[in-house]
Amino acid sequence: xxxxxxxxxxxxxxxxxxxxxxxxxxxxxxxxxxxxxxxxxxxxxxxxxxxxxxxxxxxxxxxxxxxxxxxxxxxxxxxxxxxxxxxxxxxxxxxxxxxxxxxxxxxxxxxxxxxxxxxxx
Numbered sequence: 001x002x003x004x005x006x007x008x009x010x011x012x013x014x015x016x017x018x019x020x021x022x023x024x025x026x027x028x029x030x031x032x033x034x035x036x037x038x039x040x041x042x043x044x045x046x047x048x049x050x051x052x053x054x055x056x057x058x059x060x061x062x063x064x065x066x067x068x069x070x071x072x073x074x075x076x077x078x079x080x081x082x083x084x085x086x087x088x089x090x091x092x093x094x095x096x097x098x099x100x101x102x103x104x105x106x107x108x109x110x111x112x113x114x115x116x117x118x119x120x121x
Contacts, residue, residue: 011108070095
């Protein structure tokens with residue numbers, strides 16, 4: 001299993017879990033050390049942070065990206081690529097973007113793609 005497959009497996013476990021899952025349980029599930037799981041999760045967070053995204057949370061088929069600051073030009077550019085699946089919360093204490101996933105969309109890939117799009121890649 002390569003790193004991308006492992007990250008998908010981790011996301012699959014997290015999606016199907018009814019309760020929080022420990023790093024140790026994830027490690028057992030995908031057959032790697034707990035430290036590898038922690039690094040995999042940290043990678044996406046680091047990419048997001050560099051793009052100005054403070055946090056990414058998933059609830060069902062929805063991803064929520066909390067923003068460090070609201071940049072109308074960046075959000076407008078990103079919105080054009082996500083059309084009616086993206087919702088913006090600019091006026092809250094913590095501006096955020098919510099993205100509704102399609103039925104076939106992998107949450108980890110969607111989050112990675114969104115971060116790249118937000119960065120302008």
